Amino acid sequence: MGKVVASFTMSLDGYIAGPNVGDEHPMGEGGEQLHEWIFDKASDVDRQMADEIHARVGAVVLGRRTFDLGLPHWNDTPFPVPSFVVTHERREPLPMRSAAFTFINEGVGIAVAQARDAAEHRDVVVMGASIAQQLLGAGLVDELLLQIAPVLLGQGSRLFDNIQKRQTALKNTSVIASPHVTHVRYEVL
Amino acid sequence: MGKVVASFTMSLDGYIAGPNVGDEHPMGEGGEQLHEWIFDKASDVDRQMADEIHARVGAVVLGRRTFDLGLPHWNDTPFPVPSFVVTHERREPLPMRSAAFTFINEGVGIAVAQARDAAEHRDVVVMGASIAQQLLGAGLVDELLLQIAPVLLGQGSRLFDNIQKRQTALKNTSVIASPHVTHVRYEVL
Numbered sequence: 001m002g003k004v005v006a007s008f009t010m011s012l013d014g015y016i017a018g019p020n021v022g023d024e025h026p027m028g029e030g031g032e033q034l035h036e037w038i039f040d041k042a043s044d045v046d047r048q049m050a051d052e053i054h055a056r057v058g059a060v061v062l063g064r065r066t067f068d069l070g071l072p073h074w075n076d077t078p079f080p081v082p083s084f085v086v087t088h089e090r091r092e093p094l095p096m097r098s099a100a101f102t103f104i105n106e107g108v109g110i111a112v113a114q115a116r117d118a119a120e121h122r123d124v125v126v127m128g129a130s131i132a133q134q135l136l137g138a139g140l141v142d143e144l145l146l147q148i149a150p151v152l153l154g155q156g157s158r159l160f161d162n163i164q165k166r167q168t169a170l171k172n173t174s175v176i177a178s179p180h181v182t183h184v185r186y187e188v189l
Numbered sequence: 190m191g192k193v194v195a196s197f198t199m200s201l202d203g204y205i206a207g208p209n210v211g212d213e214h215p216m217g218e219g220g221e222q223l224h225e226w227i228f229d230k231a232s233d234v235d236r237q238m239a240d241e242i243h244a245r246v247g248a249v250v251l252g253r254r255t256f257d258l259g260l261p262h263w264n265d266t267p268f269p270v271p272s273f274v275v276t277h278e279r280r281e282p283l284p285m286r287s288a289a290f291t292f293i294n295e296g297v298g299i300a301v302a303q304a305r306d307a308a309e310h311r312d313v314v315v316m317g318a319s320i321a322q323q324l325l326g327a328g329l330v331d332e333l334l335l336q337i338a339p340v341l342l343g344q345g346s347r348l349f350d351n352i353q354k355r356q357t358a359l360k361n362t363s364v365i366a367s368p369h370v371t372h373v374r375y376e377v378l
Contacts, residue, residue, distance in 0.1 A: 012333075012335075012349070012359060012373075012375065013203065013348075013349030014202065014203045014347075014349065030356055136341070144201075146201075148373075150358070150359040150360055150361045150375060151356060151357065151358055151359055152325070152349055152352065152354075152356060152357035152359065153356055154349075154352055154354065154355055154356055154357070155355075158203075159202075160201070160202030160203065160341055160343075163341065163343055165341075165343065166343055166344075167219055167340060167341060167342055167343055168340065168341035168343070169339070169340055170201060170339040170340055170341065171339055172339045172366065172370075172371060175364060175366035175371050177361065177364035181361075182361060182364050182371075182373060184337075184371060186201065186339060
């Protein structure tokens, strides 16, 4: 069975987006520099990591806010696989070019269960800080796959905040430096 | 001339100490596991890193709280070099076995200037989150040398909080994985 993987690029001080996230700044002010490793500045190592994530993903669980902010940019599902949006809004599935968005009203646990089924032996990738925090609090994340970007943002949204769990032990399974970010992988124990 | 180096072990979620720091828990509750890499669990790589820090240090700047909490454990200066304590208390220098503590009432900038003089060509190591935050805010840190420990502490003291500067660009100059922590080094740009 695949794993539930929370995959994020964060600044060294833990921010995955700058302040004032919105249509004008979908990654928050200053947040776009976190993602340079994926785009213009990508090195071979970075491309290999991005390719590996793509090869392993079988389904996505994302939050409503990530969905709203991302859709105009993706113009598709974020990866070409079934994508489950956790939301209070009741809504019919939304077919896109590569796959469909399904809207889940029963919380993150049900979203992960449906995503696991859809992913079969491949991984479920978690997008959106709030969803990742809820899943970490519930012990439902198997792996953290982070790209640590060389900047202190000082403000914005932190990945590791509001987690309803006292402590989480991790095991570091991989560290790969690239010219732009440090790719680190942790098994959640 | 040496560098001003902020050297800390932090959890993946950015905490350098657990909650409720005090005499009973000098690293805060749960914080002692951050430092296992220095003690019983140290690997060759970890020992090399610790030796390198020792070889480079020429003076230390520390906060009053770090001084108060550390003194009973060190029973000496934290490294065998002149150590400058930033405090509001007026106090005569305190000679210890290896070197002396000097108490600085004029703020972190003056403490760093005096420590630089004392260190000559070697590095000034900064201890204590509050002092490091003030120096980062003032642009007085040359290098971050961090050991990232494989745990989410969820609460306690974060290294990168309360920094009076909008953003800080960094350049990653070294990444070394050990079985226990990830040693990362950043030049502050």
